[in-house]
Amino acid sequence: MPGHEGTSRTGPEDYSIQGQASRIHQFVQSIGLDKTPFHLVGTSMGGNVAGVYAASYPSDLCSLTLVCPAGLVYPTESEFISRLRKLEENNEQESIPLIPSTLKELDAMLKLCCHNPPNLPRQVLRGLLANRIPNNDFYKEGQSSCFSTSVSLSFL
Template structure:
């Protein structure tokens, strides 16, 4: 790359970062979000969004692997009748990270419990995407008195009846999450979302750059939730065997074009969770809250409305 090309690249990168900051700023404004930090002691600082709607039912939004709280911006302003709290999980976003800890699913659950207790959250609904759905499922079993209902968006944590392109790649010693160039990142986007144009171009460009910067951490975090050869999710952390202990009502939402976690997994969750219902969204991939926030919010609101109101906090 010559000097002129490098200069043009810097200008493009600056532009994309500026546009992304604007998108996030507008998203926070529309959602009524305030970015906050809470210190749980021992260096455990969590960053989170809070729309500060005290007196409303609480939705606790749990993002997926190598994602962050910003993934909920498009959805959150469509759910403003609730108090929404969206944290960065440990090791993600702006929250604390210590490489010496094993960030497996039980660890995330216990950390989330510490966060909820520190926030004074006694009863709440949980919405989890991808790994966040895995965490949500185990949290609802481990701390059932905390959780009123769960919404699982393309969740992880059960054995898939059909193998997705993501797991096919893993079996061939290629991890789509571990990209080193634009071509690899574009392939990840191809199997993640049904239509990449549904994600703003600047957001995609910044995600690529930031993903490269945190790749070493991502590889460590990924290893913590996978089996020894990193081809399957860790069997000891799977929730197949405890789904029947989820006593809360559950809404299971899946995109039929998900190349990360095959939509056949929705049936596994539905068969296992006694009080559950499934929605399969057409022409949607792994990230319904980003790809089609309007439709996703309608399903969530309809589900929660059918439960009746919780006592407010």
């Protein structure tokens, strides 16, 4: 998805959920995929984007799969979202739970995100962290635009 990992970036405002859905629609039109309804799959933030895409361009799709869609509003709140809300309400820490900068924060993120956190060797955790840290400033700038778009799943 544009703006992630090795892709180019022009600024965080370009990477809102609605902006990503519009960008995907442009791609779909450019390759002619919109001529026949297709199946769309989205995971995590991509699930949010896929949900917004489905709401914005329903005639493009024959079906939709959302896997752990981040930022979507559910009829009942998941344990993960409840835990994030509690962290946000307490506001005792300056760090963002999903944007770790230290091994301790990475461990906390894995505990927050996983029912059974993987028991990874420290060397692997250091590598994961080293891969994320160069992008943390971008993620922090873009976090509000990424999660500011909420979509009700009632349209499904």
